Amino acid sequence: MGGYILGRILQMIPVLFIVSLIVFAIMRILPGDPAMLMLQGAEGGVITPERLDALREKMGLNDPIIVQYFNFLTGALVGDLGESIRFREPVLDMILDRLAPTMQLAFAGLVCSLIIGVPLGMIAAMRRGGWVDAFTMSFSYLGASTPVFFLGLVLISVFAFTLGMLPSAGSTGWRSLVMPALTLGLINAGLIARLMRSSLLDVLGQDYMRTGRAKGLPPRLLMARHGIKNAMIPVVTILGLQFGNMLAGTVVTETVFSRPGIGRMIVSSILQKDYPLIQGAVLFLSVTYVTANLIVDILYAWLDPRIRYDR
Amino acid sequence: MTVEAVAALAQRRPPARMALRRFLRHRGAWVGMVLLVTWVGLAIFADAVAPYAPNELVARARQAPSAAHWLGTDQLGRDMLSRVIHGARISLVLGFVSVLFGMVPGVTLGLVAGYIGGRVDAVISRIIDAMLAFPSIILALIIIATLGPGIVNVMIAVGIASVPEYARLTRGSVLAARAQPYVEAAWLVGNRAPRIMARHVLPNTSGPLIVFATLQVGSAILVGAGLSFLGLGAQPPTAEWGLMSAEGRTLLRRAWWIATFPGLAILTVVIAFNLVGDGLRDALDPRARNP
Numbered sequence: 001m002g003g004y005i006l007g008r009i010l011q012m013i014p015v016l017f018i019v020s021l022i023v024f025a026i027m028r029i030l031p032g033d034p035a036m037l038m039l040q041g042a043e044g045g046v047i048t049p050e051r052l053d054a055l056r057e058k059m060g061l062n063d064p065i066i067v068q069y070f071n072f073l074t075g076a077l078v079g080d081l082g083e084s085i086r087f088r089e090p091v092l093d094m095i096l097d098r099l100a101p102t103m104q105l106a107f108a109g110l111v112c113s114l115i116i117g118v119p120l121g122m123i124a125a126m127r128r129g130g131w132v133d134a135f136t137m138s139f140s141y142l143g144a145s146t147p148v149f150f151l152g153l154v155l156i157s158v159f160a161f162t163l164g165m166l167p168s169a170g171s172t173g174w175r176s177l178v179m180p181a182l183t184l185g186l187i188n189a190g191l192i193a194r195l196m197r198s199s200l201l202d203v204l205g206q207d208y209m210r211t212g213r214a215k216g217l218p219p220r221l222l223m224a225r226h227g228i229k230n231a232m233i234p235v236v237t238i239l240g241l242q243f244g245n246m247l248a249g250t251v252v253t254e255t256v257f258s259r260p261g262i263g264r265m266i267v268s269s270i271l272q273k274d275y276p277l278i279q280g281a282v283l284f285l286s287v288t289y290v291t292a293n294l295i296v297d298i299l300y301a302w303l304d305p306r307i308r309y310d311r
Numbered sequence: 312m313t314v315e316a317v318a319a320l321a322q323r324r325p326p327a328r329m330a331l332r333r334f335l336r337h338r339g340a341w342v343g344m345v346l347l348v349t350w351v352g353l354a355i356f357a358d359a360v361a362p363y364a365p366n367e368l369v370a371r372a373r374q375a376p377s378a379a380h381w382l383g384t385d386q387l388g389r390d391m392l393s394r395v396i397h398g399a400r401i402s403l404v405l406g407f408v409s410v411l412f413g414m415v416p417g418v419t420l421g422l423v424a425g426y427i428g429g430r431v432d433a434v435i436s437r438i439i440d441a442m443l444a445f446p447s448i449i450l451a452l453i454i455i456a457t458l459g460p461g462i463v464n465v466m467i468a469v470g471i472a473s474v475p476e477y478a479r480l481t482r483g484s485v486l487a488a489r490a491q492p493y494v495e496a497a498w499l500v501g502n503r504a505p506r507i508m509a510r511h512v513l514p515n516t517s518g519p520l521i522v523f524a525t526l527q528v529g530s531a532i533l534v535g536a537g538l539s540f541l542g543l544g545a546q547p548p549t550a551e552w553g554l555m556s557a558e559g560r561t562l563l564r565r566a567w568w569i570a571t572f573p574g575l576a577i578l579t580v581v582i583a584f585n586l587v588g589d590g591l592r593d594a595l596d597p598r599a600r601n602p
Contacts (some may be wrong), residue, residue: 016444018441021441022441064424105544144580145533145578145581145585149560150577251449251452252537252541256560267543282449282453285446286449
């Protein structure tokens with residue numbers, strides 16, 4: 001297991017390297033001079049050639065591109081992601097301030113999608129061809145086709161404006177997390193339900209299930225001990241992907257529910273052309289996504305020992 | 312059955328016709344096709360079908376749906392029905408164009424990586440892996456950050472964000488096709504690699520690509536509308552569904568219809584593409600059908 005984990009971590013290095021290259025490239029392909037933008041964004045920013053040159057020197061923009069990349073990479077490795085043009089605050093501090101609400105939302109969304117998707121998929125498989133099955137398939141189509149912002153607005157209309165049960169915006173208290181998490185959860189639950197359904201159908205046809213029935217295991221015990229455990233494996237493998245979907249989904253959800261977070265910060269930084277902030281936040285989200293996938297892969301190998309030896 | 316009988320059978324029912332028959336027997340695909348034809352028709356004939364021009368001020372602002380304005384009027388007094396109908400043009404064009412932007416480079420990269428193999432494959436595969444390390448909306452956001460907000464830039468961004476998926480899909484199909492005897496035969500009779508790829512490998516890997524591209528049109532429309540909702544895509548006064556929903560967001564309590572109808576429009580178009588895509592998959596690859 002140790003060797004497998006080490007191997008997977010080593011595989012991450014080239015991926016993260018190329019990710020850092022892509023993110024670094026944002027600042028360089030841009031039309032215009034980041035130093036000029038920074039001065040324009042500064043309060044009372046009178047742009048003189050001296051000030052511009054001094055800032056260019058300070059930001060390292062006069063160095064050769066390879067040196068700039070090296071500085072960016074070494075900075076990122078020790079947590080120095082530069083300074084926001086608009087807020088004049090370290091990018092890392094701004095990300096860390098908003099990390100908790102974004103992670104809460106992504107995790108709550110993931111939990112919602114599992115709580116809804118797994119049982120729905122299970123019942124659909126066990127009652128194949130019945131109304132729950134038909135409902136699950138329609139639900140999964142709806143989930144895959146509904147815009148996140150639209151579902152969010154529908155939930156606000158119903159639960160905040162009509163029923164008055166939940167707050168329509170903000171991030172204080174668990175009640176403000178319910179609708180955003182439900183929005184992300186419902187959108188993704190369909191995929192999980194569909195996957196769980198087909199996986200359980202596959203498992204139900206396996207020899208070990210027939211053996212279990214033949215030796216007289218009660219159906220519930222058989223399902224709990226052999227059925228669900230094996231059927232969950234494909235669901236676990238896509239958890240990393242789902243977590244990425246959740247993180248990406250926070251970009252829109254945080255805007256719909258006016259929640260503070262990294263996603264909303266990225267959107268406003270793009271609109272305000274705050275490039276160091278965009279660069280830092282995107283790098284941070286990507287590294288989080290890659291790491292989540294690594295953790296899921298390790299979890300998967302632990303659940304299914306065959307994986308460790310196949311690769 | 313004799314060889315002649317098998318040949319006769321194959322002649323009577325060519326694979327394309329069998330696929331078409333399976334597609335036409337697919338209930339979901341029919342529903343999808345009806346929805347799709349309706350939306351495409353509305354988009355093409357928007358000027359003739361819509362009661363008003365999309366940006367014409369026709370009545371009092373925020374009028375609820377009524378006989379005069381079936382879907383009500385928006386915050387400025389424009390007819391919502393006309394705006395939703397005209398919005399179909401933008402969303403459908405966005406869907407198709409971004410698929411093209413993703414498919415052409417993606418398929419080329421996948422073909423080259425899969426067919427040439429070796430170091431070329433290793434380099435392309437690493438780049439694909441790295442691009443897949445970004446959730447596609449984040450990748451699209453990076454590109455928008457570079458190009459600036461706007462509907463054309465959204466098409467480019469959504470397209471490029473899907474390049475790695477096309478590349479991975481094509482590479483996989485090419486690796487499988489390369490091992491087939493017909494590729495070896497084409498090589499032995501003196502064809503060169505580009506011709507073999509274009510004439511023999513690509514057509515034989517097109518089934519999964521067609522299915523993926525169809526589903527991708529729907530998801531491009533979703534992502535594109537999401538970006539416009541965030542203010543990064545279409546700009547006012549364009550009648551774009553995502554933007555219209557964003558404009559209606561703050562008026563949700565007083566005028567629910569402004570955000571709701573554009574959202575429903577997106578939902579029905581995307582469902583249409585998903586249903587047709589699933590129908591195509593079942594028709595082109597019956598083994599992949601849902602159990």
